[in-house]
Amino acid sequence: MADQLVKNLFGDPVDTANKRHSARKENLEVILRHGERIFAEFGFKGATMQAIADAATLPKANLHYYFPTKMALYHEVIERIFTIWLEAADSFDTSASPREALSRYIRKKMEISRAHPHGSKVWANEVIHGAPIIQDYLQTTLKDWTNTRIDVINRWITEGKIDPVDPRHLLYMIWATTQHYADFQHQVVTLNGGTPLDDAQWQRATENVTHIILKGIGI
C-alpha cells in the first residue's frame, strides 16, 4: 500500500498495477503454452527448462521464478489439459437421445484432438508411464465421471435404445479412437503423405468414427 502510494508520485498507479499483472499473466501463459509443446515432444525428462525458456524467449531463471520446479510446471500443464477434457466430457450427458449424446461427445473429442494435440500427448505420455503424477485424478475424478456415464449407457441398454454392449469398452473405444488423431498425429500425417489433415479430412474422419461407433451399437 505504502509502496503503491510512493509509485503514484511517478505515474498512474492503476496502469502500473495492470501492466505488471498482465505481464505476469502473459508470462505464465507463454510458459505454459510452450511447456505443453516441449513436454509433448520430448517427455518429462527429455524436456529441459532451457528448451522451454528458449521457446518462450525468457531466461531460464524466470521460469524458476514462476514455477519453483520443473515438476510444478509440468503439473500445471497436466491440470490445464485435464480441465479441457472434463469440460468437453460434461456435454456428454446433457443430450436426450443416445444418438445425440454420443455424436456430440465424439465430435467434441475430435475437435479437442485437433485444437490441443500437445495436451493430449502429454496426457497419453503420463498414462503410458504409469501416471506417476495424475494417479489421484484417475482414481477420483475420472473414475467418478466414468461410473456416472456407465450408468447412463446402461439405462439406454435397459430401455432397448442401444445394443447390450459393455459401456466401459464403448467408452474406451471412443477415447482411444478420437485421441489417436492427436497422440498418433505424426503417424497419421505421415500416412497422409506428410500433409496435415485439412478441414474436409477432419470432417470425414469425424463422420467415419461416428458412423462406425453409432451403427456398431445398434443406433
Add this chain to the structure above:
Amino acid sequence: MADQLVKNLFGDPVDTANKRHSARKENLEVILRHGERIFAEFGFKGATMQAIADAATLPKANLHYYFPTKMALYHEVIERIFTIWLEAADSFDTSASPREALSRYIRKKMEISRAHPHGSKVWANEVIHGAPIIQDYLQTTLKDWTNTRIDVINRWITEGKIDPVDPRHLLYMIWATTQHYADFQHQVVTLNGGTPLDDAQWQRATENVTHIILKGIGI
C-alpha cells in the same frame, strides 16, 4: 581359430563355444527384455543405462559392451516390436471374408496388447514424440502395408460386402482401440478397481471391440 585350438587343451571346445554363445544370447535377451520395460515406463531420456543394468543384474559397462550406445539398445527394442506388429499384421489378408479377416486381425492385435504391453508403449511413446527413430519405418514399410490393406478393404466395399467407410479411418480405429489396452493399461487397470483384466475380461473386451467394429461397417 588358433585361439580355439589352444582352449581345446583345457576342455571341450564345443561345450565352451556353446556356453559362451548361449551366455551371449542370454545376456542380449535379458538386456532387451528389461530395456523394453524400462524404456516403456520412463521414456528414452527417463530410462537410464544404470536402471536397465540393475534390472538385468549386470554391470552397466556390460550393456555398453553389447550395445555401444543407449540409442543402439533402444533401436533394437523398437525393431523387435515392429517385427511382432508386422507378423500379426500378415494374418490380416490371408482370410477369405471380411468378417473372418477383420475379426482375426482384431483378436491378434488384442493378444499382442496383452502379451507385449511394454513394446506397444515404447512404440506409442516414439510416435507421440514425432517418431525421431522410426521415421523410416513409417514412410516405407508401414505405409506400404497400409496401402495394400486399403486396397483390400476398398475391394470389399465395391463388392458390397461392407459399408462404404474410409478404409484409413477403419484401420486407425482398429489400431487405436486394440492398442489402448496396452498403452493406457494403467488407466484401464485403475478404472477396473486396480486389478489387471483377467482371462474373461480380456475375452469380453475382444468381443465388444469386434462386435462394434464389425457391425459398425455393416457386417
Add this chain to the structure above:
DNA sequence: GTCTATAGAATGATAGAC
C-alpha cells in the same frame, strides 16, 4: 521482477585391470 553465473547432482560412455 529480471538476468548472469555457478553450484551440485546425475548420467552416458570409456579406460584399463582382471
Add this chain to the structure above:
DNA sequence: GTCTATCATTCTATAGAC
C-alpha cells in the same frame, strides 16, 4: 568377456547483482 573407477557433459536449481 567382465567389472571398477572415472571422465566429460548436461541439467536442475539457486545465489546474488541489478
